[in-house]
Amino acid sequence: MLAVHFGAGNIGRGFIGALLYQSGYHTTFVDVNDAVIQELNNKQQYTVILAAEQNESLTVKNVSGINSVTSPEKVIEAIIKADIVTTAVGPTILPVISNLISKGLRERINSTKRQLNIIACENMVGGSSLLKEKVFEHLTEEEQAACNDLIGFPNAAVDRIVPNQVNKKDLLEVSVEPYFEWVVDEPAIKGDVPSVDGIMYVKDLTPYIERKLFTVNTGHAVPAYIGHYIGYDTIYEAMNDINVQEIIRGVLAESGEALIQTYQFDRKEHQAYINNIIQRFKNPYISDEVTRVGRGPIRKLGPNDRLIRPACIYINVTGKTPSYLAKTIASVLQYTNSHDEEAIKLQQMIKEMGYNKTLQSVSQLDLQHPLISAVLDELDEIKVLKG
Ligand SMILES: NC(=O)c1ccc[n+]([C@@H]2O[C@H](COP(=O)([O-])OP(=O)(O)OC[C@H]3O[C@@H](n4cnc5c(N)ncnc54)[C@H](O)[C@@H]3O)[C@@H](O)[C@H]2O)c1
Numbered sequence: 005m006l007a008v009h010f011g012a013g014n015i016g017r018g019f020i021g022a023l024l025y026q027s028g029y030h031t032t033f034v035d036v037n038d039a040v041i042q043e044l045n046n047k048q049q050y051t052v053i054l055a056a057e058q059n060e061s062l063t064v065k066n067v068s069g070i071n072s073v074t075s076p077e078k079v080i081e082a083i084i085k086a087d088i089v090t091t092a093v094g095p096t097i098l099p100v101i102s103n104l105i106s107k108g109l110r111e112r113i114n115s116t117k118r119q120l121n122i123i124a125c126e127n128m129v130g131g132s133s134l135l136k137e138k139v140f141e142h143l144t145e146e147e148q149a150a151c152n153d154l155i156g157f158p159n160a161a162v163d164r165i166v167p168n169q170v171n172k173k174d175l176l177e178v179s180v181e182p183y184f185e186w187v188v189d190e191p192a193i194k195g196d197v198p199s200v201d202g203i204m205y206v207k208d209l210t211p212y213i214e215r216k217l218f219t220v221n222t223g224h225a226v227p228a229y230i231g232h233y234i235g236y237d238t239i240y241e242a243m244n245d246i247n248v249q250e251i252i253r254g255v256l257a258e259s260g261e262a263l264i265q266t267y268q269f270d271r272k273e274h275q276a277y278i279n280n281i282i283q284r285f286k287n288p289y290i291s292d293e294v295t296r297v298g299r300g301p302i303r304k305l306g307p308n309d310r311l312i313r314p315a316c317i318y319i320n321v322t323g324k325t326p327s328y329l330a331k332t333i334a335s336v337l338q339y340t341n342s343h344d345e346e347a348i349k350l351q352q353m354i355k356e357m358g359y360n361k362t363l364q365s366v367s368q369l370d371l372q373h374p375l376i377s378a379v380l381d382e383l384d385e386i387k388v389l390k391g
């Protein structure tokens with residue numbers, strides 16, 4: 005079985021690639037990082053280390069790579085032959101890869117009637133749907149109709165903490181937390197469900213992706229942004245701070261209330277889910293930088309992302325303003341990182357327009373929305389955290 009995976013980064017190698025190998029696939033990684041692609045082709049295998057006391061490792065074999073900048077024709081060939089296509093490139097890169105995928109699909113539908121599923125494994129609601137929309141912009145109406153018959157774009161939720169791999173001698177080796185969850189929307193599958201050990205197929209993905217994004221990623225934003233604001237470099241350091249501990253519990257109680265009331269989750273089970281996530285953030289065998297978890301602050305302040313969306317649901321279901329989410333959003337507005345384009349742009353916007361209009365612009369909230377004034381109040385309140 006042949007898999008094509010876009011993005012040979014942390015989650016690509018450390019999660020999706022590992023599961024595909026264990027399920028019997030040969031995986032062709034597609035990336036723009038030539039050094040990684042060359043190394044994949046030289047070694048044809050790499051190591052995944054489980055970051056836990058036992059330090060178990062797995063050798064992922066049957067892998068190769070294609071540089072999509074220098075060899076796009078090879079990517080098209082690989083898509084024609086693929087049994088599954090997956091991505092883990094980041095939400096903002098999905099539009100970038102859509103043109104090449106559309107070229108592959110055009111050739112494929114002209115040469116075979118075999119069905120194919122393309123699964124975007126990104127931290128967002130509706131990742132595969134967005135990819136489909138962008139791919140279809142490059143296709144004629146006739147090609148779109150053929151793709152609607154043959155090509156599925158099931159949405160997915162993926163969960164596994166894979167930090168940036170710093171100070172590694174081996175370019176391909178990747179350390180990952182032992183825990184993982186990969187949930188895929190079954191109704192959108194074309195043909196047989198791809199047989200990948202570890203995928204859980206569900207009839208309705210929405211509760212799963214929102215639970216994941218608004219608990220794991222909402223919670224993660226606290227040690228990232230509040231931690232960075234206080235002066236910590238890693239999630240582990242930040243999680244040892246008593247203020248961070250209070251704020252993360254508060255944030256997850258607020259997003260939890262929003263989720264429980266929306267999806268009628270069992271309160272005890274949801275609390276157990278929260279407790280497990282907090283333990284995962286405290287994993288001493290993982291060194292995860294606050295700058296990785298805080299990357300892309302404009303995306304993270306988007307209307308459907310991990311902070312604004314649960315805050316708005318909380319206001320709708322309780323009639324109250326969420327103070328801990330507001331505090332965390334305030335810390336995102338204070339986030340600076342000269343290596344992060346979105347962080348630079350956010351600070352430029354704040355300089356030009358002020359906090360109020362910047363938040364309104366990135367979150368697409370009405371200027372009168374109660375969350376905006378709550379966040380502005382917290383800009384002053386969080387100063388005490390610096391001591
Ligand atoms: N790391 C995690 O803990 C984690 C967990 C769950 C989900 N995710 C999601 O997975 C996605 C990837 O995250 P990551 O941490 O692996 O990031 P990463 O930066 O490690 O990997 C992204 C890869 O995409 C490649 N890329 C960039 N532009 C490309 C293009 N045009 N064509 C092909 N490849 C391209 C990069 O070179 C890089 O190798 C994100 O959506 C993220 O939210 C990450």
Ligand SMILES: O=P(O)(O)OC[C@@H](O)[C@@H](O)[C@H](O)[C@H](O)CO
Nearest residue numbers: 127162163164165166221224297
């Ligand atoms: O990948 P992002 O930038 O959307 O979010 C950063 C982290 O919260 C994220 O990568 C988590 O580690 C991951 O979602 C855990 O499953």
